[in-house]
Amino acid sequence: xxxxVDRSFVSEAxxxxxxxxxxxxxxxxxxxxxxxxxxxxxxxxxxxxxIKWIAKLFDLPPAEVxxxxxxxxxxxxxxxxxxxIQVCTNISCMINGAEDIVKHIERKLGIKVGETxxxxxxxxxxxxxxGSCGKAPAMMINxxxxxxxxxxxxxxxxxxxx
Amino acid sequence: MxxxxxxxxxxxxxxxxxxxxxxxxxxxxxxxxxxFEMKPEEIVEEVKKSGLRGRGGAGFPTGVKWGFVPKTDExxxxxxxxxxxxxxxxKDRVIIEKDPHLLLEGIAISAYAIGAHEAFIYIRGxxxxxxxxxxxxxxxxxxxxxxxxxxLGSGYDIKITVHRGAGAYVCGEETALLNSLEGRRGHPRIRxxxxxxxxxxxxxTVINNVETLATVPFIVxxxxxxxxxxxxxxxxxxxxxxxxxHVNRPGVYExxxxxxxxxxxxxxxxxxxxxxxxxxxxxxxxxxPMLKAExxxxxxxxxxxxxxxxxxxxxGAVIVMDETTCIVKAVYRMAKFYAHESCGxxxxxxxxxxxxxxxxxxxxxxxxxxxxxxxxxxxxxIMGGNCLCPLGDAALGPLISGxxxxxxxxxxxxxxxxxxxxx
Numbered sequence: 391x392x393x394x395v396d397r398s399f400v401s402e403a404x405x406x407x408x409x410x411x412x413x414x415x416x417x418x419x420x421x422x423x424x425x426x427x428x429x430x431x432x433x434x435x436x437x438x439x440x441i442k443w444i445a446k447l448f449d450l451p452p453a454e455v456x457x458x459x460x461x462x463x464x465x466x467x468x469x470x471x472x473x474x475i476q477v478c479t480n481i482s483c484m485i486n487g488a489e490d491i492v493k494h495i496e497r498k499l500g501i502k503v504g505e506t507x508x509x510x511x512x513x514x515x516x517x518x519x520x521g522s523c524g525k526a527p528a529m530m531i532n533x534x535x536x537x538x539x540x541x542x543x544x545x546x547x548x549x550x551x552x
Numbered sequence: 553m554x555x556x557x558x559x560x561x562x563x564x565x566x567x568x569x570x571x572x573x574x575x576x577x578x579x580x581x582x583x584x585x586x587x588f589e590m591k592p593e594e595i596v597e598e599v600k601k602s603g604l605r606g607r608g609g610a611g612f613p614t615g616v617k618w619g620f621v622p623k624t625d626e627x628x629x630x631x632x633x634x635x636x637x638x639x640x641x642x643k644d645r646v647i648i649e650k651d652p653h654l655l656l657e658g659i660a661i662s663a664y665a666i667g668a669h670e671a672f673i674y675i676r677g678x679x680x681x682x683x684x685x686x687x688x689x690x691x692x693x694x695x696x697x698x699x700x701x702x703x704l705g706s707g708y709d710i711k712i713t714v715h716r717g718a719g720a721y722v723c724g725e726e727t728a729l730l731n732s733l734e735g736r737r738g739h740p741r742i743r744x745x746x747x748x749x750x751x752x753x754x755x756x757t758v759i760n761n762v763e764t765l766a767t768v769p770f771i772v773x774x775x776x777x778x779x780x781x782x783x784x785x786x787x788x789x790x791x792x793x794x795x796x797x798h799v800n801r802p803g804v805y806e807x808x809x810x811x812x813x814x815x816x817x818x819x820x821x822x823x824x825x826x827x828x829x830x831x832x833x834x835x836x837x838x839x840x841p842m843l844k845a846e847x848x849x850x851x852x853x854x855x856x857x858x859x860x861x862x863x864x865x866x867x868g869a870v871i872v873m874d875e876t877t878c879i880v881k882a883v884y885r886m887a888k889f890y891a892h893e894s895c896g897x898x899x900x901x902x903x904x905x906x907x908x909x910x911x912x913x914x915x916x917x918x919x920x921x922x923x924x925x926x927x928x929x930x931x932x933x934i935m936g937g938n939c940l941c942p943l944g945d946a947a948l949g950p951l952i953s954g955x956x957x958x959x960x961x962x963x964x965x966x967x968x969x970x971x972x973x974x975x
Contacts, residue, residue: 422735462718
């Protein structure tokens with residue numbers, strides 16, 4: 391099923407990963423979500439060029455791949471900052487002050503939820519339950535969890551990111 | 553009753569995620585017993601006897617579920633549901649990160665019991681660290697000859713693959729999960745056919761929660777009767793509870809089913825923070841109806857007692873709200889969650905969850921109308937039971953219970969245009 395694609399679109403390491411993933415399942419299509427993850431890990435987001443490349447790889451129409459990618463919130467279909475700040479505001483975090491954390495980050499970075507700082511360093515979004523309810527409020531920055539947040543803790547975390 | 557460490561027995565050991573640590577306490581000996589000393593149907597029988605029920609939230613008897621798999625030669629699959637998206641739930645994460653081999657052993661035994669050679673762990677995308685822990689554990693176990701072809705030299709092949717989701721609550725529903733595992737949008741499927749006859753790739757498939765599968769090795773080791781001796785007459789065994797919100801010691805605790813609700817909140821989790829009073833508690837994840845403080849009096853944490861109290865055990869995610877909590881805002885936030893997560897396939901849920909948010913937004917912003925409350929209560933008939941999956945019904949849990957039990961608080965918002973708690 392793997393169609394001929396330009397391998398140089400991704401790094402050799404990502405290509406190896408993709409080949410492994412597509413062979414791992416009884417039906418290669420099952421690897422679609424994992425391949426979307428792998429390409430996003432390398433590129434930071436999935437633009438139409440990436441969607442088309444993946445579509446060719448799976449021998450699917452680009453619209454089909456886009457429809458899958460757009461269904462899931464973790465795929466960034468637009469460029470995001472170097473650091474994607476994802477603050478949980480669901481119930482357990484909400485009742486433990488998540489809104490104050492969001493407001494604090496908005497003030498600190500001078501952006502609103504959904505926006506990216508002009509230097510492209512930070513994007514701030516709110517997300518649904520991250521499964522950190524026992525250490526609320528919580529957020530993820532890129533792939534790392536940060537828990538038991540206070541405004542002071544958020545300051546030191548954000549200040550440490552270069 | 554009270555705390556009982558079965559699933560959590562290993563999690564505090566140093567390097568608990570490593571194979572050598574797991575093996576030092578008898579790890580994978582249960583798999584050996586299953587493969588060499590038991591027939592698959594004997595394992596199914598023990599699990600039936602144990603009374604183990606699905607720990608993801610639905611509570612369906614596990615052995616009965618396994619019994620639905622046809623005895624045919626076609627490929628069969630076992631899927632471990634590690635999507636853990638129900639707000640308030642963070643119990644499976646502990647097993648995944650701290651005792652991955654226990655889960656793998658449970659998966660391997662269960663796969664053998666239903667005649668599957670291939671198993672998948674569908675883990676929520678955010679748990680990337682957990683996915684890495686599991687992948688390392690699978691590699692360790694494959695290199696040691698425990699998993700993979702000819703597992704433990706038994707002649708039985710067991711392949712386990714970790715599959716990451718990508719942020720969609722609905723994929724915790726088993727047929728949406730299967731579509732997602734096939735590389736599609738996570739839309740729930742029409743049933744019948746049920747996954748046990750036509751699941752992954754249209755082949756017989758069993759989907760079980762992490763906690764459920766992690767319990768299986770203990771049932772194989774000590775027998776179904778032993779497991780059934782834990783808990784109550786009808787709710788057998790132990791259960792992981794994730795307790796969060798306004799308590800002094802939030803966290804994951806393993807309790808014998810039938811432990812008094814108040815013991816969890818006031819003793820085990822250290823009581824309400826800052827000496828405040830309990831206002832309401834959600835007992836089993838955000839989809840289960842909330843209970844007022846006085847309603848948990850005498851209630852036990854088991855399937856029957858919580859049902860009798862008008863709620864559900866669900867995933868065991870206890871969310872504690874003290875007297876400073878604005879219930880209107882809490883209900884509004886949960887409604888927003890369901891609207892965001894509705895997959896859009898069924899009209900009642902897609903439109904209903906959106907209406908809920910629109911109306912609740914109005915009330916939170918001080919522009920509510922008294923008739924809004926009855927419109928919201930009518931959602932029960934519009935959305936309830938009218939969709940392919942239970943997401944719409946789940947959205948009704950906090951909404952209906954919140955309005956019914958705290959109607960005065962909603963009315964105060966509408967009449968004064970403000971939150972009486974100053975929120």
